[in-house]
Amino acid sequence: MTIANEEQAEYWGNSPSGAKWLTYEDQMDALLAPVLDLVLERAALQPGQRVLDIGCGTGASTVLAAQAVGPDGHVLAADVSQPFLDRAAERALADGHANIGFQFADAQTHPFEEGDRDIMISRFGVMFFEDTVAAFANMARALKPGGRMCFAAWGPLSGNPWFRLPHIAATGQLGTPPKVDRNAPGPLAFHDQDRVSGLLAEAGLTDITVDAVPLTLPVRGTLEDSAALCTRIGPAARVIAHFDGTPEDVSAIRKAVAEEFRPYVAGDVVEIPALINLFQARRPG
Numbered sequence: 001m002t003i004a005n006e007e008q009a010e011y012w013g014n015s016p017s018g019a020k021w022l023t024y025e026d027q028m029d030a031l032l033a034p035v036l037d038l039v040l041e042r043a044a045l046q047p048g049q050r051v052l053d054i055g056c057g058t059g060a061s062t063v064l065a066a067q068a069v070g071p072d073g074h075v076l077a078a079d080v081s082q083p084f085l086d087r088a089a090e091r092a093l094a095d096g097h098a099n100i101g102f103q104f105a106d107a108q109t110h111p112f113e114e115g116d117r118d119i120m121i122s123r124f125g126v127m128f129f130e131d132t133v134a135a136f137a138n139m140a141r142a143l144k145p146g147g148r149m150c151f152a153a154w155g156p157l158s159g160n161p162w163f164r165l166p167h168i169a170a171t172g173q174l175g176t177p178p179k180v181d182r183n184a185p186g187p188l189a190f191h192d193q194d195r196v197s198g199l200l201a202e203a204g205l206t207d208i209t210v211d212a213v214p215l216t217l218p219v220r221g222t223l224e225d226s227a228a229l230c231t232r233i234g235p236a237a238r239v240i241a242h243f244d245g246t247p248e249d250v251s252a253i254r255k256a257v258a259e260e261f262r263p264y265v266a267g268d269v270v271e272i273p274a275l276i277n278l279f280q281a282r283r284p285g
Contacts (some may be wrong), residue, residue: 012163020233027220027229029060034215035152035276036123043150047066049118052142054107055125059088066097078105110136112142122151122231127189136203143285152276153190153214159275166236169256174243205281213278219270226270
């Protein structure tokens, strides 16, 4: 397989940071469930459809898509992380789904069967390509003429305290790592709606729409649990890793995050506001 995005493949497939998504799968699936619900609601999958699930991760989106299209439909789940795919396959088997295929693939370059899929979906799986235009053109070729794309990406940093507040806490304790281009491959790369819409058009897609959708992300457990999760996955974790933070640093950052998140406590959960960019587009034809 040709891999154009080797750094991303290494990060998600072989690094300790990628492995943490497997360790904290349950918490992350619960946190991001409203985003997946949004994607599936807008995708409006129908029985018998053939779906391409890009960046399927550990399979939460794949299993729900397979339920929606039923035994006469099919879902091809693609990811650049083999450990994620292995876990997704376990989940599919446990749920008894025979209408799912799994593909280790860099979606920017993988030769998907042309015109084979009715719709492509993704929950936060398409913001990591070195060449976004080439990636979307390649994924579009997998769609039937008139086939659709429906995917979610994080909106601006200002609307996403899940990213912003832990980053502030971590840099306040350890310092600021080298700045990176916010449009570079990464979680927030699709924050600019106009820019991404332009890239989709350049890739040959039509009927492009984007909605900024406010959501609430529920964090399982206590306020302290939510703060601890932020030091394991996300921007605070990256700052800690960059500066080789000590256990004392991590403890101080968790306390700071917990204080920042305190206004979001609602009963026995922490509800973090979020702003999600929901993109839709169509292959011409």
